[in-house]
Amino acid sequence: MKLVVCKNYDEVSAKAAEYFINLVKAKPNAVLGLATGSSPIGMYKLMIADHEQNGTSYKDVKTYNLDEYVGLDGSNNQSYHYFMNENLFKGLDIPLENTHVPSGIGNHDTLAAEYDAVLDELGGADLQILGIGSNGHIAFNEPGTSFASTTHIVDLTEETIQDNARFFDSIDDVPRESVTMGIASIMKAKKIVLIATSAHKAEAIKGMIEGPVTEDLPASILQQHPDVVVIVDTEAASLLDK
Ligand code: F6R
Numbered sequence: 001m002k003l004v005v006c007k008n009y010d011e012v013s014a015k016a017a018e019y020f021i022n023l024v025k026a027k028p029n030a031v032l033g034l035a036t037g038s039s040p041i042g043m044y045k046l047m048i049a050d051h052e053q054n055g056t057s058y059k060d061v062k063t064y065n066l067d068e069y070v071g072l073d074g075s076n077n078q079s080y081h082y083f084m085n086e087n088l089f090k091g092l093d094i095p096l097e098n099t100h101v102p103s104g105i106g107n108h109d110t111l112a113a114e115y116d117a118v119l120d121e122l123g124g125a126d127l128q129i130l131g132i133g134s135n136g137h138i139a140f141n142e143p144g145t146s147f148a149s150t151t152h153i154v155d156l157t158e159e160t161i162q163d164n165a166r167f168f169d170s171i172d173d174v175p176r177e178s179v180t181m182g183i184a185s186i187m188k189a190k191k192i193v194l195i196a197t198s199a200h201k202a203e204a205i206k207g208m209i210e211g212p213v214t215e216d217l218p219a220s221i222l223q224q225h226p227d228v229v230v231i232v233d234t235e236a237a238s239l240l241d242k
Contacts, residue, residue, distance in 0.1 A: 001209060001223060003240075004231045009197045013042025015231050016129065016195050021050050023127050029060040033128030033186075034088070035139075036065065036080045039195050040129050041087055048091030058094035064122055065101040066130075066139035066186070070153060070177035073105045078168060080104075102151065102179045111179045112151040119151070119185055128189035132196050135159050136204040136217035140180035143216050149182030183221055192225055197233040205232055206239040 006012045020043070023030050034040070050056050065080060074081035081101045089099055100122070102115040130138050135157065141149065142157045155177055156164075165171040186192075196205055208219040209230065222228045 002229045005237045006233050008233050012195050012197055012231050012233055016043040016193050017046035019193050021056055024056055030126045031122055032063045033125030033189050034063050034065050035129050035131050036083045037131045039131035044088040051092050058092040061094055062098045067178050067180040068102040068104040069175040070104045070179055071175050115151045124188035126190050128192045130194040132204050132219050134200050134204055136207055136219045138219045140178040141183050141218045145218055147183050147221050150185050151181050153177055153179050191227040193229045195231045196236040199235040201236040202239040205236050
């Protein structure tokens with residue numbers, strides 16, 4: 001794992017965006033693995049600014065996202081489909097049919113298998129962006145999830161529901177289930193950039209980098225991936241030994 005410690009969120013966003021922009025310039029038909037949440041918003045803004053100012057084109061890029069809430073369709077402004085359209089896709093020249101976000105509606109029993117079929121067709125991402133939950137989750141793989149997991153439906157933990165309540169009018173509006181790529185699927189990415197900021201993430205970052213590889217802290221599996229860059233601010237790095 002390579003660790004990069006930055007001053008603040010803006011610097012983290014700039015570093016992460018650099019990896020994505022450089023890849024798309026070098027490989028215009030790259031497959032990008034994308035995430036939602038607060039962490040990548042700054043990076044997505046910079047990718048859009050670069051597209052507008054320097055003309056970096058995404059017309060041959062393909063993307064897939066990590067997860068979606070069960071029960072929300074793409075027109076719901078809390079859905080991850082909506083988030084991706086608003087925060088990234090509509091600012092780029094990427095054809096929407098090249099973008100893939102798991103469906104949160106449809107047959108509950110087949111949602112996961114349908115998304116696995118999409119992922120198989122795309123192959124692993126050339127570059128995957130990840131955030132991390134304060135409990136060490138990646139995507140919605142909560143502590144205790146098998147490292148062998150593929151796409152599956154999960155009950156969100158109370159901690160994650162509370163973390164995500166800030167995006168909803170009330171905590172009761174936060175969906176209780178999500179469909180998420182599994183840990184084995186995420187590990188197929190050729191390269192992974194994980195970003196985290198604030199003291200709220202410090203314990204998870206410490207466990208991920210310095211703790212044992214354990215299903216109790218899902219992100220710790222990244223120690224076994226051959227090409228991971230962790231980009232954090234000083235607060236998220238504050239509990240690290242060195
Ligand atoms: C989002 C996702 C989640 C977030 C994590 C951190 O697609 O998969 O694992 O990356 O919960 O969220 P933020 O960035 O909001 O702190």
